[in-house]
Every structure is written in C-alpha cells, then in structure tokens.
Amino acid sequence: MADVKVMIVSSMMTRAVLDSIADALSNRGLSVAVSGDAAAEITGVDCVIFHGTGLDMPNLTRRLEAQGPDRPAVIVWLSEPLPPDGTTRAMMGIGRALSPARFPARWVQPFLHGTSRPILKSLLLFQNHEIGDVNTSLFRYCIDNLIWLERGRDKKWLDLVAASTHHKHCQLQEYGFRSVFLPVGQQEVLGRDLGTPKDIDVLFIGSLKSVRRRRSLEHLRTELEALGHSLHVPSGRVYGEDRVTLVNRAKIMLHVQQFPSDTPWIRWLIASANGAVMASEPLVDPYPLIPDKDYLSAPLDRLAEHIHQLLSDEARLRDMLRSCRNTIENHMTLDISADRLASEIFALVDARKTSLNYRGP
Numbered sequence: 001m002a003d004v005k006v007m008i009v010s011s012m013m014t015r016a017v018l019d020s021i022a023d024a025l026s027n028r029g030l031s032v033a034v035s036g037d038a039a040a041e042i043t044g045v046d047c048v049i050f051h052g053t054g055l056d057m058p059n060l061t062r063r064l065e066a067q068g069p070d071r072p073a074v075i076v077w078l079s080e081p082l083p084p085d086g087t088t089r090a091m092m093g094i095g096r097a098l099s100p101a102r103f104p105a106r107w108v109q110p111f112l113h114g115t116s117r118p119i120l121k122s123l124l125l126f127q128n129h130e131i132g133d134v135n136t137s138l139f140r141y142c143i144d145n146l147i148w149l150e151r152g153r154d155k156k157w158l159d160l161v162a163a164s165t166h167h168k169h170c171q172l173q174e175y176g177f178r179s180v181f182l183p184v185g186q187q188e189v190l191g192r193d194l195g196t197p198k199d200i201d202v203l204f205i206g207s208l209k210s211v212r213r214r215r216s217l218e219h220l221r222t223e224l225e226a227l228g229h230s231l232h233v234p235s236g237r238v239y240g241e242d243r244v245t246l247v248n249r250a251k252i253m254l255h256v257q258q259f260p261s262d263t264p265w266i267r268w269l270i271a272s273a274n275g276a277v278m279a280s281e282p283l284v285d286p287y288p289l290i291p292d293k294d295y296l297s298a299p300l301d302r303l304a305e306h307i308h309q310l311l312s313d314e315a316r317l318r319d320m321l322r323s324c325r326n327t328i329e330n331h332m333t334l335d336i337s338a339d340r341l342a343s344e345i346f347a348l349v350d351a352r353k354t355s356l357n358y359r360g361p
Helices: 015-026 058-070 089-097 108-131 136-154 166-174 211-226 240-248 265-273 300-311 314-331 334-357
Strands: 004-010 030-035 047-052 073-078 160-163 179-181 200-203 250-255 277-280
Touching: 004 015, 004 334, 015 030, 015 334, 047 058, 047 334, 058 136, 073 136, 073 334, 089 108, 089 136, 108 136, 160 166, 160 334, 166 179, 200 211, 200 240, 200 300, 211 300, 240 250, 240 265, 250 265, 250 300, 265 277, 265 314, 277 300, 277 314, 300 314
Parallel strands: 004 030, 004 047, 047 073, 073 160, 160 179, 200 250, 250 277
Antiparallel strands: none
C-alpha cells in the first residue's frame, strides 16, 4: 500500500506519550503526525485517531461530519470511562435525551447540563448502591462519552473503538460497537528503575477532585500511620523526570478508585517501570493482570492491613513486582498495542479506498 498518513489528535495525554505512540506507528510503515483539536488538519489524511475522548475535540468532530463519505478512516482510542455497570434504563434514557454530545452547538452544553443535573442527581441517590459512589458530574461525563461514540456510529464516521481496558472493550461490544482491547502500553517515557533507596512506604499520585477518594486517602493515612507506615500524596501534579524520581522512592504505589467500572492501567505501568508494587481496591475486571500475584488487592477497609503485611515481606514485594512486569511485558507493551493498531489502520484504510473506488455495475 502507498504511504498511509495518520493523524493522532488528543487533548489529554502528555506530548511525550503521544510522540512515543507516533514513533511506534512510524516504525511500522505509517506516516504519523500529532495534533491538538484546534490545529488538526485532516485534508489528505488516511486515518484519524482520537486519543482519549472526542468530547474535548468538537472541531475535529464537526470536520469529519462535514466531509461525508470522503472522510478518512476514524479510530477512537478510548481511555475515558463509560456508564457504570448497573445503570438503569431510566438513567440512560434521560442521559441520552439531554446529552450535549448529541448537538454540535457549544451554547447548548451548559443548558442541557443544567437541565439534566437535578434529575440525574435524584436518580443517583437511589442507584449508587448498585453503581458505586459516583457523583452527578462524573456520571454525566460517562454518559456523554457514550453518546458521542453513538453519534459517530449513527452518522457513519466512526469505524473502530480501541478500548484501554478489557472491561470497557466488553461494554462497547454490548453497546454494538466494533471494538478491540488496546491498552496504551508500557513505554520508555513512563520511567525506569533507578535502583535508588526507597524512603516512601506508600505513594499516591492522581486527581483529588473526588470526595470519596480524598476521604479514602485520609482514612488510609490514619490506618497506615497507626501501623508505622507513611503515605505520601503530592500537593500538585507530578510529571516527567520528577515523577520518575518520586515513584522510584516508593515501595508501594496506591490506587484508590475514582470510578469503579474503569481502571487507569497507566498507573500500573508507571509503578512497575519505576520499581514500585501496586496496591488497589478490587477491580471490576483486572485482565490481564492477576490480583495478589501481579499486584496487591484488598477491600478499602482492609487495605492498610494488607499493605502492612506486604511491606513486612521483602521477598513477596520483589516477587510481586517481577510478576507484574512479566505480565505487562507479555500483554501490555506499546509494541504489542502498536502492532495491533497498525494492522487495524492498514485494514481500515484499504477497505475505505476499495469502497470509494467501487462504482458499481
């Protein structure tokens, strides 16, 4: 096939990660460029990859819809959550009817969010025992992610959704999308084991916007300190070499759920690359990792106790880190994901060119 031009458009991942993905695809015979939404120029592009969620990329969405059948192939590499398991038909129906993702005009968004918020908030009061402690804004965001995907499918500009977790892949198939499981994948930019002394027992890096997460971390801090261990939570965001240095100092890196139906595997990749073991609440779908072999898994009310036991067993810490790295190496590297993604791109572009060239009898 002639030179295949690919445009990766993202508003979420750091540029270093996007460039790493672009390099991996370039090494597989593709011509790849990286752009933000406003600057994305897709004329002459064979395949567009939305990286993250298209909710933050309205300009590209409108351009694709305006191009009609001459559009490029489109893949959404979805790293953001979908509606949680247990969501009722009533909640989905209201969410769909009042989702701004169905409408291109930006002025509609605040109006629809304001209209749907009190209704969804009331429904969540009765549903949180089934779907977890999810606030209205997060639930609204999850609904909008799905509605935007459905918009792409119904308007026939979306060809494939690559899901960052296996559970999300299964959800997408249930919703009727063509989907593949495609984690972002372990890569050099996420860090390296420096072999430095580990003076932090437990480390948490992540957003503190969730009330549940903040309360959980304070509860864990109290319990861990009572057991003689420290919990370090940076006051701001940590990236690049600062993050590499910080995670290398930690024995255990912590995952406290912000959204129960979705798992940020990137946290596991960062931890293992920098020599830390992951500890987490139980995950809804841990595949391909194995709980209590590749990482520590325990309910929140017993997590501090299990962390204490793990910190007291250096051999088990080493074995768990080694096992996690082996599983990631076999299932979740950027090379594995790039091989699958490149194959899908070539197939989609070839199918689209064949379809456009066919004029019928």
